[in-house]
Amino acid sequence: MLARPSTTETAFQMRDHVCPNGVRLRPMNPCVIVGGGFAGMVAARRLQQIGVRATVLEKGDVDGGLGNAVISGGLLHIAWEPPDSPADVKRERLLAETSGEIDDELAGALASQSGNIIPWLQAEGVEMRAKTEEPATRWTLWPFRVGTGRRLLPDLGPSKAMQRLYERFREWRGDLRMGAAAHSLHRLSGGWQVGFQTEAGEASLEAGTVLFADGGFQANQEMLSRYVGPNAGLCLLRASTTGTGDGLRMLLENGAEAVGLGRVYGHLVSINALESDELWPFPHLDELCMVGVVVTRHGDRVPVDTSAVGLVTRMARSEDPRGFAVVFDEEIWNGEPGRGKLGLPAPNPELMRRGAHLVSSDTISGLAQRLACKPDRLARAIAAHNTVRGACPVSRPPFHAARVIPGITFTMGGAKIGPDAAVRAPGGRAIPGLFAAGSTAGGIQGGPNGGYVGGLATAATFGYIAAESIAAYVQSAAKSARSRASPGQPDGG
Secondary structure (H helix, E strand, O other), rough: OOOOOHHHHHHHHOOOOEOOOOEEEOOEHHHHOOOOOHHHHHHHHHHHHOOOOOEEEEEEOOOOOOOOHHHOOOOOOOEOOOHHHHHHHHHHHHHOOOOOOOOOHHHHHHHHHHHHHHHHHOOOOOOEEEEOOOOOHEEEOOOOOOOOOOOOOOHHHHHHHHHHHHHHHOOOOOOOEEOOOEEEEEEEOOOEEEEEEEEEEEEEEEEEEEEEEEOOOOOOOOHHHHOOOHHHHHHHEOOOOOOHHHHHHHHHHHHOEEEEOOOOOEEEEEEHHHHHHHHHHOOOHHHHHOOOOOOOOOEEEOOOOOOHHHHEEEEEOOOOOOEEEEEHHHHHHHHHHHHHHOOOOOOOHHHHOOOOOOOOOOHHHHHHHHOOHHHHOOOHHHHHHHHHOOOOOOOOOOEEEEEEEEEEEOOOEEEEEOOOOOEEEOOOEEEEEEEEHHHHEEOOOOOOOOOOOOHHHHHHHHHHHHHHHHHHHHHHHHHHHHHHHHHOOOOOO
């Protein structure tokens, strides 16, 4: 069944609207969505269901988009809880994962509204199954992503989910502009103008509302250097190349407040991922780094007193993001840290199979030689680690080491939003007509110990929330426009 425009759109059709007194209103889209990723397409489809027309501008030229969703592991969770868990359970997990740093209103909205996402996606024809017995994998996009390199895999769950949302949007006669890179935003009377570039040249659209869902700025080295660390651009981009922060830049230029820009989400991967696509996004070396000894290129110990996500941010902020290695022994290598969990490709044996850096020796001094660092410094690092209470000792030869690099998947900070996904200016005032979801929005992810609360489910939830809020905004604006254009006339509804 195709979508019918609702009466809420009246003031924002893409044709002139002539009121009873002869006043002709500016033709304007109800909504432009910048970014055809998971958040953007959930919002676009939900708007269609409500009866509000949206035009989607997607930078990529491949159906399903070229955002992070299509190369993700496909897990939908809220702070490691299934989205259909009780709201109070999810809210507690959100507060715990972020150490209370998540905006309280956003935590409430995410906890209460994320329960809509699973049944809604199922109704759209998106397939999900339990990948393992762990709660976080209960709803994983099917077919499961296998442990191959970063290649787009159109027959697996993440790509199929995105393709399905594109199909549904087009079935309902949605306006989806591929290869359209938004680059400018200007305020108009009663709306906004979005400028974008296509192969055909420059173009623009005018809209009553704009939703920015084009991801973070992880692929923008200048922004990484400015907001995360001076050498953060040396990290591996463990993500799509489309996340260049254009939406965030446009919002900041138009008065939005930024929150949490210094933190990133990602994983620790082999240094050889810089040259080999077979080594990212998997296997990651997070658990090895959590229980082994992380050292600098000189062999000095790096204290690990945070989560793996927190360690990624710390390394990204360092002077030498490419200068780290993790040291571990045979017991760790053959245990859970080496063998992995969540059904993801594990370091043991994937590092060897895929040609990653891995050196071994029966002695610490021999391992130091293979790492090109001084034996006494490496020995001190391991000895210091082994004295930490609760640490897993590195003591059983042979000893192993792998050079690692922080891989950034997305930036955690972004434009400040309210629980309705409306973009806010400093002081908390909503900027009329501007909304954000996904990694463009800030205040949701991040904390002193990492603070990762989920990518796909969080993006989908705030895309869904944004659609509901945009529909209400469009309806209110249409009613106000009719009242101004027809003074003294009763509102026809």
